[in-house]
Amino acid sequence: MKDTKNSEANFEVNVHHVTRVEGHGNIYVNVKKGIVEKCEWSIPEAPRFFEAMVVGREWSELHHITSRICGICSIGHTLASLKATEAAMGITISEQDLKLRKLALHAENLQSHILHVGFLALPDLCGVGSVIPLASSNPNEVKTVLALHRTANDMSNLVCGRTTHPQRLIPGGFSKIPSMKELANMRKKLQESIPKIQAVADLVKSLAAKLPDFKRETEFIGLTNPDEYALYDGQLGSTDTGTAPVKEYLSYTNEYIVPTSTAKWAKHARDSYMVGALARVNLNYDKLTPSAKKVAEMFGLKPVCHNPYMNTIAQLVEIVHSVDDSIRLINELESAGLQPQPDYHKPEIRIKAGSGVGAVEVPRGILFHDYTYNAKGVCTKANCVIPTNQNHGNIELDMKALVPTIVNKTPKEIELSLEMLVRAYDPCISCSTHCLNVHFV
Amino acid sequence: MKPKVAFFDFAGCEGDQLQVANLEEELLTLLGQVEVVSFREVMKEHSDDYDIAFIEGSCTRLQDEDRLKQIRKNAKIVVAIGSCATIGGINALKNYKNLDEVRKTVYGENAKLFDTYAARPIDAVIPVDAYVYGCPIDRTEFLQVVKSLLLGKKPDIPNYPVCVECKKNENICAFERGQFCVGPVTRAGCNSCCVNEGTVCWGCRGLVDNPNENSHKEVLIKYGLTVDDAIGKFKLYFGWQEAKR
Ligand code: SF4
Ligand code: SF4
Ligand code: SF4
Numbered sequence: 001m002k003d004t005k006n007s008e009a010n011f012e013v014n015v016h017h018v019t020r021v022e023g024h025g026n027i028y029v030n031v032k033k034g035i036v037e038k039c040e041w042s043i044p045e046a047p048r049f050f051e052a053m054v055v056g057r058e059w060s061e062l063h064h065i066t067s068r069i070c071g072i073c074s075i076g077h078t079l080a081s082l083k084a085t086e087a088a089m090g091i092t093i094s095e096q097d098l099k100l101r102k103l104a105l106h107a108e109n110l111q112s113h114i115l116h117v118g119f120l121a122l123p124d125l126c127g128v129g130s131v132i133p134l135a136s137s138n139p140n141e142v143k144t145v146l147a148l149h150r151t152a153n154d155m156s157n158l159v160c161g162r163t164t165h166p167q168r169l170i171p172g173g174f175s176k177i178p179s180m181k182e183l184a185n186m187r188k189k190l191q192e193s194i195p196k197i198q199a200v201a202d203l204v205k206s207l208a209a210k211l212p213d214f215k216r217e218t219e220f221i222g223l224t225n226p227d228e229y230a231l232y233d234g235q236l237g238s239t240d241t242g243t244a245p246v247k248e249y250l251s252y253t254n255e256y257i258v259p260t261s262t263a264k265w266a267k268h269a270r271d272s273y274m275v276g277a278l279a280r281v282n283l284n285y286d287k288l289t290p291s292a293k294k295v296a297e298m299f300g301l302k303p304v305c306h307n308p309y310m311n312t313i314a315q316l317v318e319i320v321h322s323v324d325d326s327i328r329l330i331n332e333l334e335s336a337g338l339q340p341q342p343d344y345h346k347p348e349i350r351i352k353a354g355s356g357v358g359a360v361e362v363p364r365g366i367l368f369h370d371y372t373y374n375a376k377g378v379c380t381k382a383n384c385v386i387p388t389n390q391n392h393g394n395i396e397l398d399m400k401a402l403v404p405t406i407v408n409k410t411p412k413e414i415e416l417s418l419e420m421l422v423r424a425y426d427p428c429i430s431c432s433t434h435c436l437n438v439h440f441v
Numbered sequence: 442m443k444p445k446v447a448f449f450d451f452a453g454c455e456g457d458q459l460q461v462a463n464l465e466e467e468l469l470t471l472l473g474q475v476e477v478v479s480f481r482e483v484m485k486e487h488s489d490d491y492d493i494a495f496i497e498g499s500c501t502r503l504q505d506e507d508r509l510k511q512i513r514k515n516a517k518i519v520v521a522i523g524s525c526a527t528i529g530g531i532n533a534l535k536n537y538k539n540l541d542e543v544r545k546t547v548y549g550e551n552a553k554l555f556d557t558y559a560a561r562p563i564d565a566v567i568p569v570d571a572y573v574y575g576c577p578i579d580r581t582e583f584l585q586v587v588k589s590l591l592l593g594k595k596p597d598i599p600n601y602p603v604c605v606e607c608k609k610n611e612n613i614c615a616f617e618r619g620q621f622c623v624g625p626v627t628r629a630g631c632n633s634c635c636v637n638e639g640t641v642c643w644g645c646r647g648l649v650d651n652p653n654e655n656s657h658k659e660v661l662i663k664y665g666l667t668v669d670d671a672i673g674k675f676k677l678y679f680g681w682q683e684a685k686r
Contacts, residue, residue: 047557048452048501053534061677064643068531071456071577115462119483130484132477135469146465153463161638163463164456164577168638175639344618344639 025427027418029403036403041396041422042258051382059085059351059377060171066369066384067165072115074165075108075156076362077369079232080384083358084369085171089377091349096339097173099329102232104159104169105360106322106329109231111152111163112363113277113315113322116426118145118200121312124420125207141203144196148319151189155326158186172347180338187330190323194291197319201295204316208299211309212417216401218306218394219270220279221252222366223359229287229321230280231361237283239304240269246359249368253385258392265393266385272393275365276425277314278305292321308398311424315363351377364388364426388427395425444591447479447491449512451505452532452560453498456577457523458482461495464580471584474591493518493590499525499532499560506566513567518590521563522583524576524678528647531576532560533680561681571596575631576645576678582630599629600650603642607633615641616664623674625660626652644678 010032030038054065063081067074079101086093093101119131122145126134135142153163158178160166168174178186223230223246224237235243236252244252255264267273281288281296285303288296296302299313355372365387372381398421406414448458462483464471478488494516500509513519524530536559563569573586586596603624607614610633615622624633624642628649635642661671675683 048532048560049535049538049557052538053531056537057534058673065531065534065677068454068456068576071454071459074454074456119462123485129486130480132472132484135472142469143466146469149463150465153465162634164459167635167640170640344613344615346618346620 025422027399027415027422029399029414029418031403031407034407036400036407039396039400039403041392041399051384054371054379054382057379059089059349059373059379062371062379062382063169063171064165069384069386071164072112073108073362073364073367075104075160075169076360076367077384078166078169079105080358080360080362080367080369081371082169082171083360084356084371085358085373087356087358088354088371088373089171089349089352089356090354091172091347093173094339096177096333096336098232099333100159100174100177101169103155103326103329104166105231105362106326107152107155107159109363110319110322110326111149111156112426113319114145114148114152116363117204117312117315117319118142118149120423120426121420122204122207124416124423125204125210141200144199148193148196148200151193154189155186158182170347172349173345174341175345176343177338177341180334183330183333183338187327190327190330193323194320197316197323201298201316201320204313205298208313211307211312212402212420213307214309214398214402214405214421215306216308216398218397219268219273220282220304221268221273221275221390222279222283223361224283225287229284229289229325233360236359236366238269238273239279239282246368247357249357249359249370249385253368253390255385255389264389266390267393272397273390274308274394274425275387275390276311277318277363278308278311279365280361281305281314281317288317288321289324291324292317295320308394308421309424311426315426351375355381362387365390388425391425391427395422395427443474443476444493445478445488445491446475446493446495447477447488447512447516448482448495449479449497449508450482451496451498451509451526451563452501453523453525453530455482455497457497457526457573460577460580460583464584467580467584471587475587489515491516493520495520495522496526496563497522499529499562500566501532501560502557509563509566518570519563519567520571520573520586520590521569522573523578524574524645524647525560526563527569527572527574528678529560529562529565529681530645530678533678533684534676535560536680536684537676559681565681572598574598574628574646579631579634601629602649602652603627603629603631603633603636603646605629606631607636607642610637612636616660621666621670621674623671623677623679625657626654644675648679648682 012030026042028040050069054062063078066081067078069077123130156163161168168176220239223234225234237243252268253266255266258265282303296317301313353375357370359368367387368385370383371379374380478491494512521527525532573583589596606629620641622641623644626648627642627644628646
């Protein structure tokens with residue numbers, strides 16, 4: 001690849017396995033005489049066939065198995081799975097358990113966003129290949145990011161019993177819950193993290209000019225809820241078509257197969273749509289906490305923002321929101337008086353046949369699990385729609401719109417812009433290929 | 442000179458690599474002792490010159506075997522990390538299905554483009570020098586294994602069942618609570634963490650080397666359970682190990 005600027009150039013950008021994303025994805029661009037001949041985003045990751053694997057398994061194991069779809073979103077997959085099982089069998093959970101589950105989701109959102117902003121996106125803004133050189137050039141900033149990451153992981157540990165692949169989250173509630181003292185201690189750590197987050201926001205702000213100013217109008221889809229910033233629950237929302245009940249998700253996701261990819265793609269009102277932090281901020285900006293809105297204002301992030309590179313900023317905004325809202329939830333648990341429960345708790349479940357859909361907002365966007373059970377509580381059919389699958393189409397169309405506008409830059413610069421674009425989506429490719437619709441009986 | 446290390450992933454969820462990232466401050470210390478030359482998840486640079494290769498995930502298609510063999514050629518020490526890589530893990534659940542059917546249902550007439558075969562651990566394809574068990578791995582155990590390897594020692598991994606740790610932790614046994622547990626045949630080393638958190642052992646660390654099936658059968662009989670109950674539960678993580686026995 002020649003590193004010259006030339007609008008008459010013939011060149012290829014061929015990024016095999018984009019780095020600093022989860023899983024494997026390839027970028028292929030071919031330019032002849034300054035004209036883009038081919039621009040492709042493909043997913044060669046080995047599929048794992050989860051939806052086939054869970055068929056024949058019992059209701060009490062589904063969340064354990066599907067958690068393994070993705071290590072980074074394992075809490076989200078567990079919660080979507082539990083919600084689907086609970087919807088199928090008509091199981092309800094207590095107010096207290098609901099609040100604890102919301103804390104679990106915040107913990108994962110925090111951990112994942114901090115990892116992405118601090119370790120995966122920041123190196124691009126600083127012009128280095130990874131966070132490792134930053135550890136010696138910017139030790140204080142790296143330590144701050146690590147401390148925030150630890151706080152988020154402490155919260156997962158406290159609520160879920162583990163940071164990855166939660167143990168305490170089970171159908172109908174929790175096998176074990178934290179004590180009020182532990183929660184109060186967590187609240188203190190969360191409060192102490194607020195100035196650290198501000199420091200990270202200031203750092204990103206000082207580098208924000210490096211975020212490409214690119215815009216392509218698209219549709220944003222996510223959960224939306226009149227009562228709160230929707231993460232755990234809500235209705236389906238679209239910036240194009242308004243709201244709909246979650247059980248109509250298939251008419252939103254419309255998955256289809258692309259021969260170059262082992263992952264499925266999706267489209268709704270347009271040729272593609274976007275899910276994730278930017279979609280949520282675009283749909284639910286009003287419900288953010290005041291200090292989260294302040295960070296949004298710092299970066300000029302206003303709904304509806306059509307610059308995908310701003311997804312990283314939207315994650316920063318959500319970090320603030322999740323900390324604020326976690327503190328609020330702990331306050332509420334405290335004022336209601338935390339109800340203790342016996343050790344090794346196993347909620348009473350009446351097994352019955354049925355189908356149910358669970359939708360949850362996970363770090364990378366809206367996630368659906370949809371299960372059917374027979375009268376013995378054995379799964380007969382499963383479908384999971386993963387955030388990154390819903391974004392693949394949007395990523396490729398963004399690339400197609402972006403490349404002609406930067407074709408005069410050097411191939412190296414073009415390659416970096418494209419890689420940064422993919423990374424802005426924070427794609428979780430391992431996850432997206434692990435779910436393919438397989439229907440067995 | 443610092444030993445060079447590289448991380449690779451095959452069919453897995455990247456949860457084990459996340460545990461490495463979760464080392465946080467300790468990771469910085471570790472970075473003083475080793476040089477990471479390849480870790481696609483967190484860095485852009487890549488080099489084929491490394492001493493220790495850490496591999497996450499199972500091998501699930503023929504085309505991935507070449508990549509594994511190349512890693513084996515490049516590395517002095519190959520370490521499998523996590524259940525998918527060490528024992529086949531949750532991926533082996535699919536081995537109980539008709540794989541052609543799976544593929545055809547997913548990809549229709551394009552089925553041939555997308556290759557798949559029975560999910561298997563890394564040592565079914567190339568020799569492996571050390572194992573870090575668990576789904577996900579325990580980050581402290583990972584550190585211990587790395588430290589022993591750096592000292593040229595064989596890592597000390599328990600070969601007794603989870604029950605031993607569980608009893609030490611004074612848990613109420615799952616069988617007493619009317620639940621099924623595979624702790625009696627599962628390799629310890631996790632400090633019976635799932636039982637401590639109020640559930641059961643699912644078997645993620647794999648079978649101990651010589652599982653005492655008689656004593657497990659006694660447990661089953663005592664609690665009025667059948668071998669079929671056990672087989673169902675064994676499928677979750679032991680698919681590859683059981684098929685080999
Ligand atoms: S062993 Fe578990 S944590 Fe590791 S890759 Fe496999 S599913 Fe993920
Ligand atoms: S059977 Fe399970 S719960 Fe009982 S002692 Fe063994 S590991 Fe613990
Ligand atoms: S208790 Fe069992 S399932 Fe849990 S981590 Fe230990 S070996 Fe794995």
